Amino acid sequence: MIKFTLNGRLVETDAPPTARLLDLIRDEFTLIGTKEGCGEGECGACSVFVNNHLQNSCLIPIGSIDGTDVITIEGIMESEQFKILDESYSSAGGVQCGYCIPGMVMASAALLSKNPHPSEAEIREGISGNLCRCTGYNMIVDAINLAAKKGDGLWQKK
Amino acid sequence: MNLKDISTSVPKKDHSGKVSGQLAYISDVKVENMVYGVLVRSPIAYGKIKSIQLPNFPEGYEAVGAEQIPGPNVVKIIQEDQPIFANEWVNYIGEPILMLVGKELDILYRLLNEVKIEFDELQAIYTLDDAIQQKSAPGVTMASYEFGENLDVISTIEQGAHKIIEEEYSTGYQEHVYLEPQGMLGIYKDDEIVVQGSMQCLYYIKNALISALACGDDEVRVVQSPTGGGFGGKEEFPSMMACHVAVAANAVKKSVMLVFDRSEDMVVTTKRHPAKIKYRTAIDEEGNILSMCVDVFLDGGANAGLSSVVLQRALLNSAGVYKIPHFHAKGYVLKTNTVPNGAFRGFGAPQSFAGIESHIGHISKLSKLDPLDYKRKYLVKQGDPTITKGQFRDPILMEDMIEDLLNASDFKSKKGEFQRFNQQNLRYKKGIGTSLFLHGCGFTGSGERDHIKATVKLVKSRDDKVLLKISNSDMGQGIYTTLSKIVAQALDLPFDRVLYPDPDTKEVPDSGPTVASRTTMIVGKLLERAAKKLKAQWQPGVEQEVVENYVHREMIPWDEKTFTGDAYPAYSWGVNIVEVEVDTLTGNVKLEKVYANYEVGKVIDDRIMKGQIDGGLAQGLAYGYLEKMTSKEGRIQQKSISDYGPPTSMDVVSIESKVFDNPYADGPYGAKGAGELTLIGGAPAVQAAIEDALQTSFQQIPITPEVIIESL
Ligand code: FES
Ligand code: FES
Numbered sequence: 001m002i003k004f005t006l007n008g009r010l011v012e013t014d015a016p017p018t019a020r021l022l023d024l025i026r027d028e029f030t031l032i033g034t035k036e037g038c039g040e041g042e043c044g045a046c047s048v049f050v051n052n053h054l055q056n057s058c059l060i061p062i063g064s065i066d067g068t069d070v071i072t073i074e075g076i077m078e079s080e081q082f083k084i085l086d087e088s089y090s091s092a093g094g095v096q097c098g099y100c101i102p103g104m105v106m107a108s109a110a111l112l113s114k115n116p117h118p119s120e121a122e123i124r125e126g127i128s129g130n131l132c133r134c135t136g137y138n139m140i141v142d143a144i145n146l147a148a149k150k151g152d153g154l155w156q157k158k
Numbered sequence: 159m160n161l162k163d164i165s166t167s168v169p170k171k172d173h174s175g176k177v178s179g180q181l182a183y184i185s186d187v188k189v190e191n192m193v194y195g196v197l198v199r200s201p202i203a204y205g206k207i208k209s210i211q212l213p214n215f216p217e218g219y220e221a222v223g224a225e226q227i228p229g230p231n232v233v234k235i236i237q238e239d240q241p242i243f244a245n246e247w248v249n250y251i252g253e254p255i256l257m258l259v260g261k262e263l264d265i266l267y268r269l270l271n272e273v274k275i276e277f278d279e280l281q282a283i284y285t286l287d288d289a290i291q292q293k294s295a296p297g298v299t300m301a302s303y304e305f306g307e308n309l310d311v312i313s314t315i316e317q318g319a320h321k322i323i324e325e326e327y328s329t330g331y332q333e334h335v336y337l338e339p340q341g342m343l344g345i346y347k348d349d350e351i352v353v354q355g356s357m358q359c360l361y362y363i364k365n366a367l368i369s370a371l372a373c374g375d376d377e378v379r380v381v382q383s384p385t386g387g388g389f390g391g392k393e394e395f396p397s398m399m400a401c402h403v404a405v406a407a408n409a410v411k412k413s414v415m416l417v418f419d420r421s422e423d424m425v426v427t428t429k430r431h432p433a434k435i436k437y438r439t440a441i442d443e444e445g446n447i448l449s450m451c452v453d454v455f456l457d458g459g460a461n462a463g464l465s466s467v468v469l470q471r472a473l474l475n476s477a478g479v480y481k482i483p484h485f486h487a488k489g490y491v492l493k494t495n496t497v498p499n500g501a502f503r504g505f506g507a508p509q510s511f512a513g514i515e516s517h518i519g520h521i522s523k524l525s526k527l528d529p530l531d532y533k534r535k536y537l538v539k540q541g542d543p544t545i546t547k548g549q550f551r552d553p554i555l556m557e558d559m560i561e562d563l564l565n566a567s568d569f570k571s572k573k574g575e576f577q578r579f580n581q582q583n584l585r586y587k588k589g590i591g592t593s594l595f596l597h598g599c600g601f602t603g604s605g606e607r608d609h610i611k612a613t614v615k616l617v618k619s620r621d622d623k624v625l626l627k628i629s630n631s632d633m634g635q636g637i638y639t640t641l642s643k644i645v646a647q648a649l650d651l652p653f654d655r656v657l658y659p660d661p662d663t664k665e666v667p668d669s670g671p672t673v674a675s676r677t678t679m680i681v682g683k684l685l686e687r688a689a690k691k692l693k694a695q696w697q698p699g700v701e702q703e704v705v706e707n708y709v710h711r712e713m714i715p716w717d718e719k720t721f722t723g724d725a726y727p728a729y730s731w732g733v734n735i736v737e738v739e740v741d742t743l744t745g746n747v748k749l750e751k752v753y754a755n756y757e758v759g760k761v762i763d764d765r766i767m768k769g770q771i772d773g774g775l776a777q778g779l780a781y782g783y784l785e786k787m788t789s790k791e792g793r794i795q796q797k798s799i800s801d802y803g804p805p806t807s808m809d810v811v812s813i814e815s816k817v818f819d820n821p822y823a824d825g826p827y828g829a830k831g832a833g834e835l836t837l838i839g840g841a842p843a844v845q846a847a848i849e850d851a852l853q854t855s856f857q858q859i860p861i862t863p864e865v866i867i868e869s870l
Contacts, residue, residue, distance in 0.1 A: 032186040033179025035386075037337045038420040042799040045337060073179045086177050090169050093765035096773065097634025098176025099337040099386030105177060124807040131799060133337050133387050134634045135769055136776030137807040 002066045007075030017063025022046045033073035033102045044130030047103040054110035073102040084151035092143035096134035108144045116155040159646035159653045164827045167765035171638040184341035184355045184383040185417045195416040196266045198256040200248035203495040203792030204282035213272035219260035226409040229372035233398045240461040242401045249460035251792045252426035282495035286457040289492035301466035305721035306486035315449045319440035327513040328858045331787035332430035335804045338386020341417035344403030351404045354381040357396040358388045359671035360629040364663050366397040381662040388633035390501035421797040428500030431456040433509040437517045445525025452476045454489035459498035465491040472506030474725045477545045478514035479594045480536035504834045511595045515842035548724035559733045559755040567735045567753040591846025593734045593839040598726030599831035600676040603716030613667040614684040618702040626658040628669035636766040644826045648689035675831025682826035730830045731757040734839035738847040745863030747783045754815040760828030771815045771836045778840020780805045782859045
């Protein structure tokens with residue numbers, strides 16, 4: 001039995017320890033915001049926070065998350081930070097097909113909480129593990145820039 | 159909605175669900191009584207199936223194959239050469255033979271390994287070069303066209319020419335890497351099969367299903383799920399998956415889900431056709447072009463699919479944006495025993511533009527003339543004939559666009575600056591290059607009139623909301639927003655009172671596939687007309703319906719046989735300038751700056767257009783130097799995203815772009831096509847920039863570090 005915190009709630013599962021965190025989140029807990037783009041740690045569509053670190057959930061066997069704190073996009077959806085990111089992605093035009101976007105938003109939040117005033121190069125670096133095939137990234141970079149400005153002072157708040 | 163300028167951006171209709179991830183793509187869907195399907199695929203490139211031995215299936219697991227197809231065993235596309243399940247011959251590695259269905263994917267994968275198939279393996283054709291050698295052998299040439307100046311005339315010209323310049327140019331595969339892998343669900347119901355999934359063309363699928371299931375129009379229904387990127391990859395390919403899940407659902411009387419993982423998607427789905435293009439150009443002493451012959455060879459892969467249409471577009475663009483005297487072209491789609499190639503944003507044009515921009519650039523350099531000056535000398539003008547004896551009817555703004563971009567990029571002083579830099583630097587070399595291009599909007603020739611015959615419907619509800627009833631897919635390009643905006647503007651109705659639900663063939667007429675940069679221009683225009691009609695008859699509080707059908711504006715009629723006439727109703731235009739820095743030690747190319755000017759009639763939404771520019775250019779640039787896919791003895795070698803190498807945020811730089819207004823009478827608010835255009839100029843501009851940096855010439859894309867190192 002593996003126990004961990006998922007979006008602030010203590011949960012447990014009987015799934016085998018080799019099961020992927022991604023599948024557990026999506027199938028057992030029906031949280032669909034975490035997407036699968038590659039299953040090999042190469043696209044970031046499955047990004048979640050494990051103990052506040054941005055991780056690709058497709059590479060994590062659930063045996064390793066016992067006792068940790070896991071947060072998915074659903075876990076940040078109600079936050080002020082998310083609201084700022086949501087608005088910034090909208091006004092910068094960062095969303096096309098949307099499939100990479102929850103992962104991008106997680107990566108954006110991770111970046112800004114570590115570095116609330118990133119340079120363009122730091123933003124590019126911060127989302128370099130997240131593939132987007134539609135936008136060519138520039139409008140996503142703009143969105144993060146905008147979110148940094150709009151959410152000034154908010155990013156390091158817990 | 160009463161925008162002073164239609165281009166003013168509005169929030170995207172589907173933004174919230176996408177940003178929160180709560181919008182359900184097909185892999186997020188689960189229905190009652192659902193099983194999974196996995197495909198048994200051919201491990202060999204060409205041969206005959208001798209026997210199939212199935213393992214013992216646990217309860218609830220079974221195999222579905224050709225015998226369970228009620229109709230003909232063919233995926234209906236253009237030519238009927240693609241089986242749903244191979245039952246005798248296999249023609250490429252990865253060709254589907256059977257589908258195994260059952261509840262647990264783990265068990266299905268185990269069973270997949272236990273299926274034993276014996277083949278008589280035969281000698282396959284693996285490469286385009288082999289196919290060119292054997293192009294007269296039966297079945298190798300899947301399509302061919304020839305047109306232009308009489309070859310006797312050309313040979314006389316060549317005899318009197320100062321020089322004949324011959325070049326052979328090749329382009330590689332390009333893989334779509336839409337971030338959402340292909341997925342399709344066949345939902346079993348007593349009286350109908352509903353197929354739902356990631357797709358661009360609902361009625362292509364519906365027609366394929368009616369054929370495969372040999373059923374009536376009301377027994378199948380196709381519903382589009384939110385689609386995580388398409389780029390042409392979800393144009394014809396999903397028809398095959400739809401047949402698989404529908405046949406299986408029909409056979410096992412359960413709902414069947416088929417979702418590819420990334421490596422399966424990369425290995426078995428269609429890609430951009432690799433091409434070989436041969437140029438033979440006669441010039442006089444001053445370097446003027448006297449005549450040009452172009453031969454285009456496309457690697458079609460194992461099935462014809464849409465390849466003949468791709469070849470048409472490749473040929474129609476074989477002279478680029480230039481008026482070339484005494485021009486002749488021919489082209490072939492050749493069969494190889496490799497994964498079938500198909501639609502990809504640009505549809506044959508990116509190969510041709512990469513080739514012709516390269517060739518014209520090389521001719522100018524041989525004649526010691528400035529490439530851009532030389533290209534401008536041959537630029538087509540309004541009223542000029544096209545290479546197929548059609549006409550460029552509308553104003554062409556290319557000269558202004560070029561001039562503007564030269565200024566924006568400070569081109570002249572950059573040239574000098576880079577020369578000095580390169581003299582002083584041994585390892586790093588800087589270069590700047592340009593590309594000039596166009597894109598014919600909509601279907602080739604009379605396709606809209608003869609094949610598509612689009613119909614759109616607007617339905618007004620009692621509470622005075624208006625619904626778009628059309629079969630076009632939003633795959634990220636933003637038509638939920640742009641088409642709704644056209645309707646809201648024409649009706650002068652608030653944007654949020656115009657709704658565009660996910661298309662469902664039970665609800666919507668066939669407004670055509672979501673391809674060929676036709677949606678905004680053709681479907682948008684029909685919607686604009688429908689909206690105006692609805693406005694004229696508007697009765698508050700009453701349910702109303704308006705239908706509009708495509709009307710063809712006759713130009714010079716297109717004749718596919720002689721390859722003459724107006725191939726497109728209108729053209730969109732572009733100019734790109736790219737700056738690179740090449741590391742001569744590693745061969746790595748770094749993009750430094752990208753400038754782009756476009757003309758698409760009228761932009762329907764500035765922000766969405768910018769998204770098309772940035773995204774299209776990222777793909778187009780990468781096609782030129784970054785993305786490399788190869789096949790070895792019929793097997794695709796790049797099975798993962800990182801093996802293949804699409805751009806990350808670190809590879810792309812910010813793009814300075816501008817769009818010129820030039821309203822087109824037959825487009826909604828003057829709009830023409832935009833989505834494909836933005837990809838086309840990327841590769842040729844990158845090539846020109848790398849050549850400028852290294853002062854050399856290349857005959858291929860992608861120009862990878864290996865190619866660069868070898869050239870030094
Ligand atoms: S699905 Fe996990 S990184 Fe791509
Ligand atoms: S928006 Fe489509 S992959 Fe990023």
